[in-house]
Amino acid sequence: MKLYYSPGACSLSPHIVAIEAGVPLELVRVDIKVHKTESGEDFYKINPKGYVPALILDDGTMLTEGPAVLEYLADLKPESGLAPACGTFARYRLYEWLTFINGEIHKTFEPLFSETADESAKADARALLEKRFAFTDAALADKPFLIGDTFTVADSYLFVMTTWAHHLKVPQSNLLHEFFSRIAHRPAVRQAMKEEGLVKG
Numbered sequence: 001m002k003l004y005y006s007p008g009a010c011s012l013s014p015h016i017v018a019i020e021a022g023v024p025l026e027l028v029r030v031d032i033k034v035h036k037t038e039s040g041e042d043f044y045k046i047n048p049k050g051y052v053p054a055l056i057l058d059d060g061t062m063l064t065e066g067p068a069v070l071e072y073l074a075d076l077k078p079e080s081g082l083a084p085a086c087g088t089f090a091r092y093r094l095y096e097w098l099t100f101i102n103g104e105i106h107k108t109f110e111p112l113f114s115e116t117a118d119e120s121a122k123a124d125a126r127a128l129l130e131k132r133f134a135f136t137d138a139a140l141a142d143k144p145f146l147i148g149d150t151f152t153v154a155d156s157y158l159f160v161m162t163t164w165a166h167h168l169k170v171p172q173s174n175l176l177h178e179f180f181s182r183i184a185h186r187p188a189v190r191q192a193m194k195e196e197g198l199v200k201g
Contacts, residue, residue, distance in 0.1 A: 002026045004037070004046065004054040007196040008163065010106060011053035013156040014069045015196065019188035020151070021077040027195065066106075067098040070153035082153050090147060097146050097154040105132050105161050112168050129170050137173040144182065151186070159183040 003018065003025045005011035009032065018025045029038040035050055037043055047054040047064060055063045055072070063069055071094075074083035084090035111117035111125040136158065139146060146154045162180040165172050172180075183189055193199045 001058060002028050002056040004028045004030050004043070004052050004056070005196065006030050006032045006052050008160075008167075008198055009052050010066050010157070010160055012163075012192060012196060012198075013066060013153070013160045014053050014055065014073055015192040016156045016159070016186075016189050017070055017073045017082055017153050019191050020156070020186075021073055021080040021082055023073055023076055066157065067102055070098065070157065074153050081150050084147065084152070093147055094152060094154055098157065100132075101154065101157045101161060105129065105136075105158075108132060109161070109164055109168070112170075126170055129165070133165065133170070133172055133176060137175045140175050140179055144179075151183075155179075155183060156189075159189065 001023070003011065003015060005015055005027060006029065015025070015027070017023075030036070030043050030052055031038075032043075032051065035043040037046070044050050046056075047062065049064055053064065053066055053069050055069045057063065063072055071083055074080065075086075078085065083094055108125050108128050111121040114121075117125075136146075143149060145151050146158060159180065162172065162176055162183075164170075165176075166180065184193075190199065
């Protein structure tokens with residue numbers, strides 16, 4: 001399988017999950033600003049949506065959208081525990097978190113990465129992100145991970161959002177700083193970040 005990624009983008013999350021699950025991937029780097037792969041291919045011809053992640057299966061089928069890619073990779077190795085079993089309430093709790101992170105946190109960052117958004121839009125985004133992170137903080141008050149005592153794909157996604165928050169200086173609580181540090185020290189996370197050139201050693 002191939003994972004089309006951009007360093008530090010939301011595609012870092014499925015990259016982490018693949019390593020956690022022991023699913024081998026061929027990594028293809030994409031420059032999202034110009035929509036070209038590292039070999040110069042037009043990324044729009046690969047993924048008409050123009051953004052990462054894009055997962056190409058061995059039969060050529062393409063899967064996009066972070067939450068879908070995360071769950072697919074987790075379900076390839078159910079024994080990894082990266083997603084609760086289908087049909088359980090815990091699985092629906094996972095859906096809930098993936099939807100919240102995707103729709104309420106991830107998308108809210110958009111003005112902060114934009115070169116055209118005005119300062120008012122950026123201030124509004126920061127204020128909303130603080131509220132969204134406060135909600136997430138409360139969920140981590142009595143457990144190490146979003147679903148409980150086990151690291152799941154939702155934690156990999158939230159970790160990427162916290163890396164963005166650090167980079168953009170969006171305030172976070174001590175609990176979220178602790179979450180960030182806890183996840184950052186996982187061997188699979190270190191490996192994925194090293195492979196994307198985000199950390200050394």
